[in-house]
Amino acid sequence: MEDSWRKYLSKRAPRYTSYPSALHFDGSVTTADLVEKLGEIDVYEPLSLYVHVPFCRQLCWYCGCNMRVENYYARARDYVSALMNEIAFYGRALGGRGRPTSVHFGGGTPNYLLCNELGEILTAVEREIGLTDSANLAIELDPRLLRENDADNLASLGFTRFSLGVQDFDPVVQKAINRLQSFELVEACVSDIRAAGVDDLSFDVLYGLPHQTLRRFEDTMEKVVSLSPDRVSVFGYAHLPGALPRQRMIDEAALPSEAMRSDLAALADERLIDAGYLRIGFDHYAKPDNALAKAGFEGRLKRNFQGFTDDAATTLIGFGASAISFVDGLYAQNEKDIGAYAARARNGEAPVSRGLHRTKRETVLASAISDLLCNLKTNISLVLRGAPPADAIRICSALEGLEADGVIQWRGDTITLADGAHALARTVAMAIDPYAQPQVEYAAAV
């Protein structure tokens, strides 16, 4: 990374998996708002479905997810019943409208549930909403919980996209984050998954963890490449112990410096590109024949709550505690508390607790930010045209600063990230995002 870019690394940037982010949701959105929106969608509207399974067997200290360590399986069984009720609720609200193009199971740990329960959930989706063979079924897996025959059984249920949480293979790093899983264990999982005929396997890797050094991370990346996943997501660990008390278990003194974080990200980038992967957006990598890479070539890449995706659907329905739906400018998030979620779902209601009605202005900004993150460039004219004068001046000044440092090129209406500046895509997005500028009076802009 260029030396003049390093000053931007200390700025914590949002992940921009939605815009505005869930931090800006409030209690003004109700289940009735969501039902009204669902009643207006087209019969053939593509739907992207998400199912949140919040249970884990053990706590990873770096975790930022809405999850609970659960030792009583009966509680997970109750949660599955609540999910069934919620799916039935949405089936009634949709009344035959919408066609699911994908179902993604995330968590927590989806494979905390047994395969027959995952099958029950899919059967409920098929019965209440409809599911065709062409829909992509994806699941996030904890390799430590993958049981014998699970890969085969999941493939038989129709899952074609598997994602394994790898993070780091070094035992010292694993101990410091309370997630011990040997290379041999992950290798055996990969072998099972491949034997089940799965040709879309993704790994999650984390940099910025305690005790990571270039030598250790080099070894991790070598091992990642040796297992030949079809996609790799390389995320930066965000240490926020004030907001996430579980992260207080992590020894801050052992965390890498900002400069080291940047070097670790660059190392992962270099190893993956050398191994033949294509960079997708700013932190995903895929083999050239993978669906995500093809979406990248063809300009179809999108960003949603799961990160980068080739799913064309813009209407999202989330099931489970904390899951978020997005329908025609409306964000609606379910109760985060698992007990509160389950109680409401059992009563036969959609357990929406908060959300946001996106304004026209926010829709313009969302589109520009998505373009920046997916394609590393965007047309800035609409962003500037609709901005309050003070904000337009601020945006221009911030972009000029980024241009002077060589992070972007600004030609006519288009700003483009410079070669090698992909890691700063979210920093550039912050320059046009009024929510990232606390001093800007944004409420007036609609």
Ligand code: SF4
């Ligand atoms: S398995 Fe995933 S969701 Fe569960 S604690 Fe670890 S990081 Fe968090």
